[in-house]
Amino acid sequence: MSYTDQDVREGRRLMNEGCQNRLGIGDKLLGVTPSGPDGVFDQYCDEISLSPRTARQYRHTARMCTRLSSAARSRRPGVWSRRGIWAS
Numbered sequence: 001m002s003y004t005d006q007d008v009r010e011g012r013r014l015m016n017e018g019c020q021n022r023l024g025i026g027d028k029l030l031g032v033t034p035s036g037p038d039g040v041f042d043q044y045c046d047e048i049s050l051s052p053r054t055a056r057q058y059r060h061t062a063r064m065c066t067r068l069s070s071a072a073r074s075r076r077p078g079v080w081s082r083r084g085i086w087a088s
Helices: 005-017 019-032 038-047 052-074
Strands: none
Touching: 005 019, 005 038, 019 038, 019 052, 038 052
């Protein structure tokens, strides 16, 4: 998968907004480089001034959050307690 100039502009904007947007940056990374060749990933990271190592961490976090929210929606209605126990 490749990325566009618009993707680079959005990635730079997210980087400029700071640490609060790590999940947003991870989502963007998932969108433009989900699991493609590292060359494209590294090039995109270079264009938005993000180290590939940090970018992989952000992308992994976004992927895990997506999986967790999907799993939570698939459960029966209930309440998620502080202990992480799903209760009705």
